Amino acid sequence: MSTSRAPLRVALLGCGVVGTQVARLIHEQSGDLAARIGAPVELVGIAVRSLHAERDPLVDPALLTTDARALIDRADIVIELMGGIEPARELILRAVTHGSAVVTANKALLAEDGPALYTAAAAAGVDLYYEAAVAGAVPVVRALRESLAGDRVRRVLGIVNGTTNYVLDRMAAEGLDLDRAVKEAQTLGYAEADPSADVDGYDAAAKAAILAALAFHTRVPLAAVGREGIGALTSDDVAWAGRTGHVLKLLAVAERARDESTGIEGVLVGVHPALVPEQHPLARVGGSFNAVFVESEAAGELMFLGRGAGGTPTASAVLGDLVSVARHRVRGGHGPSESSYAGLPVLPADAARAQFQVRMDVADRPGVLAQVAAVFAEHGVSIEAVRQAPARETAHLVVTSHVTSQRAVRATVDALARLTVVHRVVSVLRVEGA
Amino acid sequence: MSTSRAPLRVALLGCGVVGTQVARLIHEQSGDLAARIGAPVELVGIAVRSLHAERDPLVDPALLTTDARALIDRADIVIELMGGIEPARELILRAVTHGSAVVTANKALLAEDGPALYTAAAAAGVDLYYEAAVAGAVPVVRALRESLAGDRVRRVLGIVNGTTNYVLDRMAAEGLDLDRAVKEAQTLGYAEADPSADVDGYDAAAKAAILAALAFHTRVPLAAVGREGIGALTSDDVAWAGRTGHVLKLLAVAERARDESTGIEGVLVGVHPALVPEQHPLARVGGSFNAVFVESEAAGELMFLGRGAGGTPTASAVLGDLVSVARHRVRGGHGPSESSYAGLPVLPADAARAQFQVRMDVADRPGVLAQVAAVFAEHGVSIEAVRQAPARETAHLVVTSHVTSQRAVRATVDALARLTVVHRVVSVLRVEGA
Numbered sequence: 001m002s003t004s005r006a007p008l009r010v011a012l013l014g015c016g017v018v019g020t021q022v023a024r025l026i027h028e029q030s031g032d033l034a035a036r037i038g039a040p041v042e043l044v045g046i047a048v049r050s051l052h053a054e055r056d057p058l059v060d061p062a063l064l065t066t067d068a069r070a071l072i073d074r075a076d077i078v079i080e081l082m083g084g085i086e087p088a089r090e091l092i093l094r095a096v097t098h099g100s101a102v103v104t105a106n107k108a109l110l111a112e113d114g115p116a117l118y119t120a121a122a123a124a125g126v127d128l129y130y131e132a133a134v135a136g137a138v139p140v141v142r143a144l145r146e147s148l149a150g151d152r153v154r155r156v157l158g159i160v161n162g163t164t165n166y167v168l169d170r171m172a173a174e175g176l177d178l179d180r181a182v183k184e185a186q187t188l189g190y191a192e193a194d195p196s197a198d199v200d201g202y203d204a205a206a207k208a209a210i211l212a213a214l215a216f217h218t219r220v221p222l223a224a225v226g227r228e229g230i231g232a233l234t235s236d237d238v239a240w241a242g243r244t245g246h247v248l249k250l251l252a253v254a255e256r257a258r259d260e261s262t263g264i265e266g267v268l269v270g271v272h273p274a275l276v277p278e279q280h281p282l283a284r285v286g287g288s289f290n291a292v293f294v295e296s297e298a299a300g301e302l303m304f305l306g307r308g309a310g311g312t313p314t315a316s317a318v319l320g321d322l323v324s325v326a327r328h329r330v331r332g333g334h335g336p337s338e339s340s341y342a343g344l345p346v347l348p349a350d351a352a353r354a355q356f357q358v359r360m361d362v363a364d365r366p367g368v369l370a371q372v373a374a375v376f377a378e379h380g381v382s383i384e385a386v387r388q389a390p391a392r393e394t395a396h397l398v399v400t401s402h403v404t405s406q407r408a409v410r411a412t413v414d415a416l417a418r419l420t421v422v423h424r425v426v427s428v429l430r431v432e433g434a
Numbered sequence: 435m436s437t438s439r440a441p442l443r444v445a446l447l448g449c450g451v452v453g454t455q456v457a458r459l460i461h462e463q464s465g466d467l468a469a470r471i472g473a474p475v476e477l478v479g480i481a482v483r484s485l486h487a488e489r490d491p492l493v494d495p496a497l498l499t500t501d502a503r504a505l506i507d508r509a510d511i512v513i514e515l516m517g518g519i520e521p522a523r524e525l526i527l528r529a530v531t532h533g534s535a536v537v538t539a540n541k542a543l544l545a546e547d548g549p550a551l552y553t554a555a556a557a558a559g560v561d562l563y564y565e566a567a568v569a570g571a572v573p574v575v576r577a578l579r580e581s582l583a584g585d586r587v588r589r590v591l592g593i594v595n596g597t598t599n600y601v602l603d604r605m606a607a608e609g610l611d612l613d614r615a616v617k618e619a620q621t622l623g624y625a626e627a628d629p630s631a632d633v634d635g636y637d638a639a640a641k642a643a644i645l646a647a648l649a650f651h652t653r654v655p656l657a658a659v660g661r662e663g664i665g666a667l668t669s670d671d672v673a674w675a676g677r678t679g680h681v682l683k684l685l686a687v688a689e690r691a692r693d694e695s696t697g698i699e700g701v702l703v704g705v706h707p708a709l710v711p712e713q714h715p716l717a718r719v720g721g722s723f724n725a726v727f728v729e730s731e732a733a734g735e736l737m738f739l740g741r742g743a744g745g746t747p748t749a750s751a752v753l754g755d756l757v758s759v760a761r762h763r764v765r766g767g768h769g770p771s772e773s774s775y776a777g778l779p780v781l782p783a784d785a786a787r788a789q790f791q792v793r794m795d796v797a798d799r800p801g802v803l804a805q806v807a808a809v810f811a812e813h814g815v816s817i818e819a820v821r822q823a824p825a826r827e828t829a830h831l832v833v834t835s836h837v838t839s840q841r842a843v844r845a846t847v848d849a850l851a852r853l854t855v856v857h858r859v860v861s862v863l864r865v866e867g868a
Contacts (some may be wrong), residue, residue, distance in 0.1 A: 025584060025732060035651070035775040036583050137733035139573075139581035147565065147573035150459060150753020151469050217469070233771075281739060284718050298459060298750035299571035302740035305715060308731060316732035319584020333767020336757075341469040369590065 005039035008326050011075035011100075012046040013068055013091060014082035018105060018132070019046065020056045021315035022079060023063075029319070035322050038330040044121030045071040047082075056243055074096060076326055079318060080104040096128065101325035101334070103318055105132035111206035111222045114213060118338035127334045129321035134207045135160050135290040137313035138306040139320070143294070144214040145336055152297040153215040155255040157432055160207040162288035162308040163191045163198035164230050164250040170246065171238040178233060190288055200229035201271040204252045211238050211292070212254035214270040217342035220254075226349030233273055237427055240359060242346045244387065244398060246275035247283040251432055256344075259351035260405060266345035268352050274432040275357055282433060293433070352406045355384065355431035357398060358413060361423040364395040368421045372397060375419065379412040380404070394423055400431065439473035442760050445534075446480040447502055447525055448516035453480065454490045454568070455749035456513060457497075458617035463753070469775060470757050472764040479505040481516075495812055507532060511759055513752060514538040530554045530562065535759035535768070537752055539566035545640035545656045548647060552772035553626035561768045563755035569594050569724040572740035573754070577647040579770055582730055587649040589689040589729040591866055594641040596722035596742040597625045597632035598664050598684040602707075604722050605672040606681065612667060624722055628804045634663035638686045645726070646688035646703040651776035653686075660704030660783030667707055671861050674793060678821065678832060680709035681717040685866055689865040690778075693785035694839060700779035702786050708866040709791055716867060727867070786840045789818065789865035791832060792847060795857040798829040802855045808829060809853065813846040814838070828857055834865065 012019055026033065026043050034040040046059065047068035055061070068091055072078055080097040080102060082088045088109050095102050101170065102121065104110070107246045110117070110133050121128035135158065146155070159165050163185055170181040181201065185191035197203045205227045213219040230250050241248040250273050257268045276283045281303045285291040290308025297299055307313035310344050328334045362368045369386065376383055376399065387398040401409065409428065416422050444460065445668050446453055460467065460477050468474040468728050481502035502525055506512055510623050512529040514536060516522045521541045522543050536555065538544070539561045544551070544567050555562035565575045569592065578587070589615035593599050597619055604615040616633065629630070631637045651718065664684050675682040684707050691702045710717045715737045719725040724742025729735055739745035762768045796802045803820065810817055810833065821832040835843065843862060 021732070029584065029586065032586070032651075032776075033584065035773065036770070137736060139577050139736075140577060142581050143573050146758055147576050147754040148750065149757035150463065150467065150755075151750040152466070217466075281718065284715065296750065298455070298746040298753070299742075300741045300747050300750075302571060302573075302737055302738075304736075306736035310734075312732040313734050316582065316585040316730065316734075319732070320581040321584075323583035324580055326765060327770055331767045333762060333765045336470070336761055339469065342466075360764065 005330065007040040007042035008037070008076045008329055009044045009074060010041050010077045010322070011044055011071045013078065013080045015046050015048050015055065015059060016081065016316045017311040018120060018318065019081045020059055020293065021311040022081065022318050024058045025315055025319050033323065036146060037326040039326070041322070041326060044075060047071050055390070069094060071101065075100055076329055077101045077103065077322065079322065080106055081318070083108065085109055089113060092117060093120055096124045096126055099124060099126060101127040101329065103129045103321040103325060105130065105318060107133040107206045107210060107385055111209040114210065115219050115340060122337040123372055125326040125334060129325055129335065131321050132314045132317035134210050135292055136306065136308040137316050138290050138292060138304045138308065139293040139317070140211070140304045141214060143240060143304060144211070148294070148296055148299060149336070151299050152273040153294060154297060155295040156211050156215050156253070156292060157282060158207065158211060159249055159253040159282060159285050159293040160252045160289055160292065160308065161198055161204045161250060161292055163195065165285065166190050166288045168230065168238065168248055168250065171235055172242060173240065175235055177235045178230065199231050201250065202226045204250060204271040208252035208254055208269050208271050211252065212267055213338070213340065215254055216256065216267045216344055217339055218267055219340045220267070220269055220346055224269065224346040226272065228272040230273050237429070240398065241275050244357065244400070245278050246431065248273055249276050249282060253432065256299045257347055257351060257353070259347045261351070264345060264347065266347040268347050269348065270349050270352070272430060274430045276433050278432040350406045350410070353403055355403055355432055355434055356409045357429050359396065359398050359426040360416060361394045361426060362397045363421040363423065364390060364393065368395070369397070371419055371421055372399065372416065375415045376401070376412055379408050379415065381408050381412050439764065441474040441476035442471070442510045442763055443478045443508060444475050444511045444513060445478055445505045446758070447512065447514045449480050449482050449489065449493060450515065451745040452748045452752065453515045454493055455745040456515065456752050458492045459504050459749055462780070466502060469756065471760040473760070473794060475756070475760060477821050478509060481505050503528060506534065511535045511537065511756065511761055513756065514540055515752070517541055517542065524545060526551060527554055530558045532561055533558060533560060534595070535561040535763065537563045537755040537759060537848055539564065539568040539748055539752060541644060543639045548644065548772070549653050549774060556771040559768060561759040561762055561798040563759055563769065565755050566748045566751035568644050569581050569726055570740065570742040570744065571750050572724050572726060572738045572742065573751070574645070574726040574738045578645070579737060582728070582733060583770070585733050586731040587729060590645050590649050591685070591716060591725060592641065592645060592686040592726040593683055593716060593719050594686045594724055594726070594742065595632055595638045595684060596724055597629065599719065600624050600722045602664065602672065602682055602684065605669055606676060609669055609673065611669045612664065633665050635661045635684065638684060638705040639700060642686035642688055642703050642705050646684060646701055647774065649688055650690065650701045650778055651773055652778040653774045654700060654701070654703055654780055658703065658780040660706065662706040674832065675709050678791065678834070679712050680865065681712060682707055683710050683716060687866065691781055691785060691787070693781045695785070698779060698781065700781040702781050702783065704783050704786070706864060708864045710867050714867040784840045784844070787837055788840070789837055789868055790843045791833055791834045791863050793830065793832050793860040793866055794850060795828045795860060796831045797855040797857065798824060798827065802829070803831070805855055806833065806850065809849045810835070810846055813842050813849065815846050
């Protein structure tokens with residue numbers, strides 16, 4: 001393979017934790033990169049907001065510039081690691097229009113405005129790659145875009161937020177309550193000072209939108225993604241999950257479905273805490289790992305596991321994309337463009353069908369179960385399992401339904417709350433992967 | 435995306451379980467495939483050995499031909515699913531020389547003669563894709579070839595043979611002996627009538643050679659792959675694995691290493707039964723699933739899990755490759771070529787360093803442990819854990835070493851066998867993933 005070609009000029013936008021590692025890897029792996037690409041790559045500049053911020057000594061100060069536009073205009077490949085919507089969007093569009101390939105890790109921007117960017121890249125005939133935007137080093141974007149391109153995906157279940165996965169893990173292992181587990185995650189640097197982007201599911205929802213669009217070749221507006229975080233979960237919820245043979249996980253779920261009330265076929269996309277059976281591969285994904293479980297018609301069940309965050313894992317995903325787009329520059333052509341040819345509608349969240357587990361405090365006397373069971377039956381919700389644990393004055397009743405609609409469960413829960421023997425409906429959780 | 439282009443002509447060589455499913459998927463998914471590729475694909479023929487064999491009714495008899503060469507000459511893309519070395523090699527070379535892209539699932543051929551085929555494809559400027567040759571639907575070839583192209587792989591541990599994984603699973607779950615578990619696998623269609631390709635590790639060794647070549651950009655002759663199957667494992671080995679917190683798995687291992695006796699840096703490639711700690715993700719890969727665990731410098735730990743065999747999962751991998759090579763036809767260019775630019779030597783198997791677990795029957799009297807420990811010390815093998823279980827006349831002693839060289843362990847075991855207090859060294863197994 002010849003490497004006598006002129007170097008490919010790479011511009012880096014942003015120089016935070018990931019950017020620093022990308023710069024380091026481009027430098028350290030230059031020989032391997034040249035062999036794999038067929039031409040050397042040269043980092044021609046790093047756009048930053050201020051030249052005076054403190055930086056890692058790995059970063060060559062001579063490469064820094066505050067003029068991102070001028071930098072883009074002299075690059076073949078632009079790596080965007082600034083995050084946020086603007087100026088990232090404007091700069092990516094500038095790069096694409098200029099004919100440069102783009103690699104980005106910007107999940108917020110892709111969830112917000114991915115289709116416009118994909119269309120611009122396809123129109124310009126350039127690559128827009130974004131493996132690092134979903135689940136860090138886990139190569140799920142490539143798997144959906146390429147490996148499963150001849151298959152039909154039915155469902156994607158992802159643990160795509162390492163912070164909440166760590167928090168739930170600690171709650172399960174140590175019986176911690178949520179606040180304490182979040183504080184521990186903050187101390188270890190796994191959670192931000194303001195943890196709401198993780199805890200309330202915003203981060204996972206952005207990734208769910210990107211995954212769903214990829215898996216189902218359909219536009220998925222972020223606003224259409226159902227979102228329920230882990231903020232309301234108690235150590236009791238986590239303990240009861242264990243007692244019933246489940247592990248509580250925050251899941252991003254995207255699936256083909258049919259809305260029974262309208263007959264419309266489409267996709268359901270949402271983020272919510274879910275009970276995952278202990279024997280399911282996702283149940284064992286611990287700590288700050290990410291994993292994406294895919295069910296497809298021909299391949300069957302697949303799972304991808306790895307580090308979802310952190311400077312070097314994310315940088316590895318960025319470099320993998322860099323090699324792909326650089327190879328296309330050298331050999332001609334470009335990678336697959338995103339396409340929303342399937343045009344499936346995004347269904348309302350309450351069209352979901354699943355198993356549900358309803359926990360409630362009830363009066364501790366004979367006949368209560370019969371009354372509760374009657375309410376389930378009236379709403380057409382059939383029961384798979386019931387478990388009763390006596391407490392002081394009350395009993396604790398855990399009812400697991402067969403697969404049913406979320407609407408039917410909501411109506412059931414409303415009716416249960418009106419029964420005098422039901423003191424309180426404590427929680428309603430979906431079971432996924434059963 | 436325009437689909438008004440002329441169809442891409444696809445030739446299928448072989449019409450067994452996988453070929454039948456590939457033909458079905460090309461037919462059933464034709465609309466999706468055209469949208470994803472940018473042009474329709476047309477199956478122009480299926481080469482078979484005899485026109486009179488019994489076939490699935492899915493297969494259109496009008497497509498069948500016994501003239502593989504003529505079929506190849508009128509195709510843009512050739513999918514080789516015949517298996518075996520010849521005539522598959524000759525036909526793939528013919529296709530490549532003719533300028534056709536090739537997709538193959540032929541692990542035996544790639545392990546035997548991959549480099550010659552890769553070189554021919556690169557010289558002709560055509561794609562040669564083979565995702566289905568390793569671990570079926572698990573997209574590990576693409577991950578190593580593309581996702582990790584900007585990273586440096588340290589080690590690959592794979593459960594790449596579903597038959598032996600099923601057999602070991604059943605031995606662990608039910609205490610079955612090997613023969614019985616193999617018979618059960620045969621009854622269920624997971625094992626062949628002659629199970630030696632699986633049981634003796636030949637199938638896994640071919641996949642190990644392909645994985646190692648990909649991961650380390652180096653030629654790995656099949657003859658250089660260390661190979662130890664599961665044929666000698668007893669239900670006792672499996673039970674003791676469990677007692678010491680491990681699961682026994684047949685692993686394909688490929689890693690960067692340094693031969694301490696020569697100072698040579700290279701790669702170690704082998705297949706052997708190994709004790710995997712219960713908490714390691716590979717330990718939970720059950721039944722007929724395949725999984726590949728990758729340790730790389732930047733990405734850290736990654737795992738890919740899925741169906742390693744079966745008509746439809748393998749066909750899914752073939753179709754994913756078909757879409758990739760077809761896209762390249764439509765948009766110009768081609769995918770990454772294999773390259774052995776790194777040129778690392780393959781080290782002798784006994785250069786391996788790992789933890790080892792040695793089980794032995796010893797005399798049940800004081801001082802035995804001291805004598806045994808002295809032998810380990812004399813050979814420079816330090817001990818991590820010892821466990822003793824009294825039996826009738828003898829005691830059972832399980833010694834787990836720290837990381838040490840296989841040579842030192844061999845010498846230790848030879849010396850142990852000469853001790854009069856050691857009645858028998860029962861087994862010596864590597865611990866992987868600790």
